[in-house]
Amino acid sequence: MPELPEVETIVRGLAGTIVGKTIEKAAVALPKMAVAPRRVNFKRAVRGERIVSVSRRGKFTIIELGSGRCLIVSLRMTGRLIVLGRGQAAIPYEHVSLHFTDGSRLAFADSRQFGRMRLVERGELWDAHLGVEPLSGDFTPERFIGMLSGRTTPIKALLLDQRRIAGVGNIYACEALWGARIRPGTPAKALTKPAIRRLHDALVEVLQRSIAMRGTSVDDYVDVRGLQGGFQNALSVYGRAGSGCERCGRAIVRTVLAQRGTWWCRTCQR
DNA sequence: CCGCCGCCCTGCTTGC
DNA sequence: TGCAAGCAGGGCGGCG
Numbered sequence: 277m278p279e280l281p282e283v284e285t286i287v288r289g290l291a292g293t294i295v296g297k298t299i300e301k302a303a304v305a306l307p308k309m310a311v312a313p314r315r316v317n318f319k320r321a322v323r324g325e326r327i328v329s330v331s332r333r334g335k336f337t338i339i340e341l342g343s344g345r346c347l348i349v350s351l352r353m354t355g356r357l358i359v360l361g362r363g364q365a366a367i368p369y370e371h372v373s374l375h376f377t378d379g380s381r382l383a384f385a386d387s388r389q390f391g392r393m394r395l396v397e398r399g400e401l402w403d404a405h406l407g408v409e410p411l412s413g414d415f416t417p418e419r420f421i422g423m424l425s426g427r428t429t430p431i432k433a434l435l436l437d438q439r440r441i442a443g444v445g446n447i448y449a450c451e452a453l454w455g456a457r458i459r460p461g462t463p464a465k466a467l468t469k470p471a472i473r474r475l476h477d478a479l480v481e482v483l484q485r486s487i488a489m490r491g492t493s494v495d496d497y498v499d500v501r502g503l504q505g506g507f508q509n510a511l512s513v514y515g516r517a518g519s520g521c522e523r524c525g526r527a528i529v530r531t532v533l534a535q536r537g538t539w540w541c542r543t544c545q546r
Numbered sequence: 547c548c549g550c551c552g553c554c555c556t557g558c559t560t561g562c
Numbered sequence: 563t564g565c566a567a568g569c570a571g572g573g574c575g576g577c578g
Contacts, residue, residue, distance in 0.1 A: 277571075308554095335572080352572050354556085388555050390572070405574095429549085438573075439548095445572075535551095536571075 278351045280410070280443030281486035282497045282505065283335050286357055289500035290330040290337070290382070293359045297376040298326045306371035309386065311394040318395055321345070322374065334406050334442030344398030349384065354496045355391030358383045367502075387496070406442040410479055415441070417476045424464040424472060431467060431475070432460035433534040444479065447492055447514045450539050452479040454513045459545045460531075460538050485510070513539040 278286070302319045304310045312318040326342035337357065339347040349357060358367055362379030372384040372393055384393050396402045408415045423440055424431070434440060435449040444452075453460050455478030458471055467475070486492060491505030494515055498504055512522055517530040521541040531538050 350573070353570085386555095387557070388571090390554065390556095392573090436572090 277353050277445055277447065277495060278355065278491075278497050279335055279445035279448055280332075280483055281448070281507065282491035283332050283337055283351070283443070284487050285491045285499050285505065286351075287330050287332045287337055290339070290357065290359070293500060294327050294339075294376070294380075294382055295329060296327060297378060297380070299323060299374050300377045301375045303373040303375065304371075306389060309384065309389065309392060310372045311392055313395065313397060316395065321395055322347070332443075333403050333409070334438055335445065336403070336406075346396050346398075346400075346402075348392075348394045348396055348402055350392045350394070352386070352388070352390035352392075354388045355384065355386040356496065356498060357500055358385065358498070358502055359500045405439055407438060407440040408442065410441050410443060411483060415476070415480070417473045420476045421469060421472050424467060427464040429464050430461045430533055431458060431464050432536075432538060434464050435479070436534065436536065441479075443483075446536050446538075447494070447511070448479070448482055448486070450514045451482045451512055454540060454545060455479075455482055457545055460533050460540050513541065515539060 299322050302310070302322050304319060310318045312321060322341070328340040328342055331338045335350065337349040339349065341347065360381050360383055367383055367385050369385040369387045370383045371386060371389070374382040384391065408419065424434065427434060432449050432453060435444050435452065436446065452475060456471065456474040458467065458475055486507040489506035489510060490499060491497060492507040492511065493504035494508050513528050516528045516539060518527055520526065521528055521544060524541065524544045526541060526543040528539055528541055
């Protein structure tokens, strides 16, 4: 499941490989995965466009085109963006492909077909619903405290809410809560200021550490070269039901919270 | 504005 | 061992 660190790794990979290339042709095998504004034909619109930059907002990849239009990619759970060389065979579930004039291509593959590549107009406000970037200077402990005040929502559900903080998914919500020694079901408003500060720091720390290790490959995630990340070997709780907690040795449990699998330590997360 | 629910899909796990 | 059923899950639209 690509979350912020995985998308950041992909974005860095794309920035180093496809910026400056020109789209000769788009191949769309599954039309629902390549979305364009009304009255705009996706394939026709992207033909001839040059890739100006690649960046990230939350879990979304932003491919800026010469015209000012952007391709916004959402990978959801199983989406992949892979750069392939001239003549390389199609990869599994390669549903949308941007063929460049130099013969290489960007493949957008997704076994579950939930991912989307959306063309947006220049200046279109497509990300108004997204909250603060957790690795930006805007994400201060004070702002986080304000975000939580008065809310009865379980803290883990709030961490997953993209309207508040953009980019955190199930893996890093679980890991950050373990790092801050906070029980996932705690109502947000019940957290003390020191606890909120611990969680703020744990969240930033785990995201940064994962980026440094090129993300977590537990299921489908690979980078633009098809290589796995390294953070799956550094996980403390996610997917580790039954194994011993690194702090206290008691078994990590899996429960369900807000319709999501939740891994945590009953002993040292209070 | 906010929270909740259902939907989209298919690979994988579970259970008989 | 083989097969069918059921689960998982991010984002979004609809609803109250």
